[in-house]
Amino acid sequence: MIFLNEDTKCVVQGITGKQGSFHTRSMLEYDTNILAGTSPGKGGQEFEGIPVYNSIGEITEQMDVNASIIFIPAPFAKDAAFEAISQLELVVIITEHIPVHDSMEIAQYARRMGCKVIGPNTPGIITPGVGKLGIxxxxxxxxxxxxxxxxxxxxxxxxxxxxxxxxxxxxxxxxxxxxxxxxxxxxxxxxxxxxxxxxxxxxxxxxxxxxxxxxxxxxxxxxxxxxxxxxxxxxxxxxxxxxxxxxxxxxxxxxxxxxxxxxxxxxxxxxxxxxxxxxxxxxxxx
Known part of the structure; x- marks a missing residue:
């Protein structure tokens, strides 16, 4: 198995949105190790027993996480990706229709930070029997x-x-x-x-x-x-x-x-x- 294993501790960015909430349920049903989610302005809430924070920075102050999956709309996906890349080891970007120049900046920043980025416009990653960060x-x-x-x-x-x-x-x-x-x-x-x-x-x-x-x-x-x-x-x-x-x-x-x-x-x-x-x-x- 690569990237996604028993040591992967996941964050869902956009956990309370329509796509984020739907696929988070599916990922949890597959026993994916999701520890937290982000939804700006909704910090302090819970979703399916998962604590929701305003930012990844808030999460990393509270717990050890190393991977993220992004369900943020295209206009805001670059900011979400930069936030994740700056603090985590693996970032999966599900979002479609991200402008090419944004994707170029994301890829360049990921290389500079030594972060593994899968996507954008990807179905994600699955390690059968362990978990999935995807759809x-x-x-x-x-x-x-x-x-x-x-x-x-x-x-x-x-x-x-x-x-x-x-x-x-x-x-x-x-x-x-x-x-x-x-x-x-x-x-x-x-x-x-x-x-x-x-x-x-x-x-x-x-x-x-x-x-x-x-x-x-x-x-x-x-x-x-x-x-x-x-x-x-x-x-x-x-x-x-x-x-x-x-x-x-x-x-x-x-x-x-x-x-x-x-x-x-x-x-x-x-x-x-x-x-x-x-x-x-x-x-x-x-």
């Missing part, structure tokens, strides 16, 4: 030794479900986010899986647009020894097509499914033609 449905996951990293929330769920149905399980699953600018990238996540004794193989789910998968392929060739199985979504999309995510835009002949698949295969990665093939390939490997 994914928990019933499709099963504790195991396959790490999943993805740009697509929906495909994460599909692949995880098929791996579970195949009698296998996941060590940790996370979405890096579908925006053009995100915190941690494929290479950083794959390296953590490489170092994790509980992960034996990795599934990497990419999509058209940008060069994240090509960069990951270079990194895999030089640094990763564990088996990686990949799938690239959007193979039939024409140039200039946007595929759901702001980050999935093809420009000229760069960022196409073909260029990504070619780079990954050259790095020794087995590339599935369909997401449904990943589970069967994993069964053969493991």
């Amino acid at each position: 994914m449905p928990t019933h499709i996951f099963n504790p195991g030794d396959i790490g999943i990293v993805s740009r697509s929330g929906t495909l994460t769920y599909e692949v995880a479900s098929q791996i579970t149905q195949a009698g296998l399980g996941q060590s940790t699953c996370l979405g890096i986010g579908g925006d053009p600018v995100v915190g941690m990238d494929f290479a950083e996540i794959l390296q953590k899986f490489e170092e994790d004794p509980g992960t034996k193989a990795m599934a990497m789910i990419g999509e058209i647009g940008g060069n994240a998968e090509e960069k990951a392929a270079e990194y895999i060739a030089e640094n990763i020894t564990k088996p990686v199985v990949a799938y690239i979504a959007g193979r039939t999309a024409p140039p200039g097509k946007r595929m759901g995510h702001a980050g999935a835009i093809i420009e000229s002949n760069a960022g196409t499914a073909e260029t990504k698949m070619k780079a990954l295969k050259a790095a020794g990665v087995e590339v599935a033609e369909q997401p449904s093939q990943i589970a069967s390939v994993m069964k053969d490997i493991l």
Whole structure:
């Protein structure tokens, strides 16, 4: 397992909002170790037995926390992220539609502070049997030794479900986010899986647009020894097509499914033609 383990002590930023409250209940039902929440102006209240504070600064004066999940609306998400990054080790940003320049500042500040940021526009992270900081449905996951990293929330769920149905399980699953600018990238996540004794193989789910998968392929060739199985979504999309995510835009002949698949295969990665093939390939490997 990576990032989210038994020692993770979580804060929910925006715990009393519509999305924050709904998903906090789900995270608590999955036994996620949530110790506190923030909601400016509502400090002193409780939500589902969880104390609510006005700021993370107030929380850190009272208790030891090291991770946050953000359900703050896009116009205010940068301030919330900066507050969390300055004091915590892991920050998961669920929020969509954060302006690109805000995301750039968040990513830069996180690197400077040595904080791990997942997202924005991510389904989050789940370590099956331990907890989740995210919005994914928990019933499709099963504790195991396959790490999943993805740009697509929906495909994460599909692949995880098929791996579970195949009698296998996941060590940790996370979405890096579908925006053009995100915190941690494929290479950083794959390296953590490489170092994790509980992960034996990795599934990497990419999509058209940008060069994240090509960069990951270079990194895999030089640094990763564990088996990686990949799938690239959007193979039939024409140039200039946007595929759901702001980050999935093809420009000229760069960022196409073909260029990504070619780079990954050259790095020794087995590339599935369909997401449904990943589970069967994993069964053969493991």
